[in-house]
Amino acid sequence: MFDQKTTDEVAVIGIGSAGTRIVSLLSRKPLFIDRYAYVSCDAEDFSPVDPKDAIHIQSPIDQKLTPSLVRGLALPYHGRIKEAVGGFKVVFVVAGLGGATGSGLAPMVASIAQECGATTVGVAVMPFEFEKRMKFYAGVSLRRLRAASRGVVVVDNETLMHSSPEESTLANLYDSANKAAVKALGSLLTKSTAASKSVGLNKLLGAVLRDGYSLLGVSSNGGVEKAEDALAGAVVSLGRIADAREASRAVVSLNADTNLSAQEVGLAVSRFGSLIDNQSVDVEYGVDCSGSSQLQVSVLASGFGATKYDDYDPLAKILRGRVMDDDMDTSLLWGLEALPSCG
Numbered sequence: 020m021f022d023q024k025t026t027d028e029v030a031v032i033g034i035g036s037a038g039t040r041i042v043s044l045l046s047r048k049p050l051f052i053d054r055y056a057y058v059s060c061d062a063e064d065f066s067p068v069d070p071k072d073a074i075h076i077q078s079p080i081d082q083k084l085t086p087s088l089v090r091g092l093a094l095p096y097h098g099r100i101k102e103a104v105g106g107f108k109v110v111f112v113v114a115g116l117g118g119a120t121g122s123g124l125a126p127m128v129a130s131i132a133q134e135c136g137a138t139t140v141g142v143a144v145m146p147f148e149f150e151k152r153m154k155f156y157a158g159v160s161l162r163r164l165r166a167a168s169r170g171v172v173v174v175d176n177e178t179l180m181h182s183s184p185e186e187s188t189l190a191n192l193y194d195s196a197n198k199a200a201v202k203a204l205g206s207l208l209t210k211s212t213a214a215s216k217s218v219g220l221n222k223l224l225g226a227v228l229r230d231g232y233s234l235l236g237v238s239s240n241g242g243v244e245k246a247e248d249a250l251a252g253a254v255v256s257l258g259r260i261a262d263a264r265e266a267s268r269a270v271v272s273l274n275a276d277t278n279l280s281a282q283e284v285g286l287a288v289s290r291f292g293s294l295i296d297n298q299s300v301d302v303e304y305g306v307d308c309s310g311s312s313q314l315q316v317s318v319l320a321s322g323f324g325a326t327k328y329d330d331y332d333p334l335a336k337i338l339r340g341r342v343m344d345d346d347m348d349t350s351l352l353w354g355l356e357a358l359p360s361c362g
């Protein structure tokens with residue numbers, strides 16, 4: 020098992036616009052993270068972060084970016100990415116999938132981190148339902164991120180939106196999704212304090228480093244006396260992505276203020292097995308009392324083979340486990356005519 024050391028142990032890397040935004044918000048919380056870093060093609064993504072933690076991949080302004088083009092553009096930056104992830108025992112790679120940068124680079128950064136010897140966990144934020152055109156890239160990238168990491172936590176933007184108690188206009192959609200994501204991920208990565216019982220890195224990795232995917236279900240259903248209702252909401256959100264009964268392990272994490280009673284926590288945690296109709300599920304829990312009077316329950320459940328994302332990548336469905344030789348594909352800006360002739 021992993022020993023509980025606190026220095027140079029855990030790094031979190033945010034990739035692309037969503038990844039950078041979410042990780043920069045996480046970096047403001049008291050978590051057991053030793054290093055934050057950011058990689059993106061868009062300089063604007065770095066406005067909330069310390070420039071020394073940012074790796075800006077230069078990209079042409081006159082070309083539409085695709086995941087493979089971004090991978091090609093990132094080739095000269097492999098050394099800097101290695102410096103950012105080198106020496107850490109655990110690296111979390113966080114990205115929204117479906118755009119060019121996060122989809123292209125998250126699997127690549129994950130495999131660089133693995134090469135550097137880290138236990139790598141991908142955290143993939145999946146597109147909203149209305150982002151139909153993003154689904155294909157998101158599905159392909161999720162499969163590659165799974166192959167390049169020891170575990171992958173999937174967070175669905177649709178789930179984050181449902182968990183938000185506020186009426187979401189388009190303008191505040193990302194803000195409220197990020198608030199929910201940061202509460203959920205933050206309560207899994209938080210340090211123990213007098214008022215909070217943290218999940219801890221060992222239990223978190225115990226749930227995440229398994230076959231298949233780990234899904235993060237989230238719900239805010241009212242005040243601190245509504246833990247069981249909120250847990251039921253989080254289970255419903257899992258059910259939208261996969262068959263919740265398949266969960267073999269789960270971490271239930273409650274984020275509220277100090278009025279959250281031990282009785283409410285106990286009730287919610289003990290009900291989890293019956294809520295997913297699988298009493299053999301192994302449940303751990305954590306309580307984070309640094310939040311507000313609005314209780315948010317997050318469930319990280321793992322062991323899922325099939326998810327709704329399998330349909331995002333029809334090619335993988337057709338291949339049914341057989342692999343195409345496409346892992347290293349990268350596009351370059353110049354054409355073949357730039358290469359020296361063989362004759």
Ligand SMILES: Nc1nc2c(ncn2[C@@H]2O[C@H](COP(=O)(O)OP(=O)(O)OP(=O)(O)O)[C@@H](O)[C@H]2O)c(=O)[nH]1
Pocket residue numbers: 034035036037038040041060084114115116117118119120121122144145146147150153176179193194196197200
């Ligand atoms: N939760 C959340 N999702 C976001 C945010 N920004 C973008 N997304 C979602 O994340 C996915 C990828 O989008 P981006 O992060 O903007 O894409 P990118 O990786 O920067 O890639 P390009 O900008 O296309 O190069 C999409 O589903 C977006 O809806 C955000 O701040 N929060």
Ligand SMILES: [Mg+2]
Pocket residue numbers: 035036037061118120
């Ligand atoms: Mg972007």
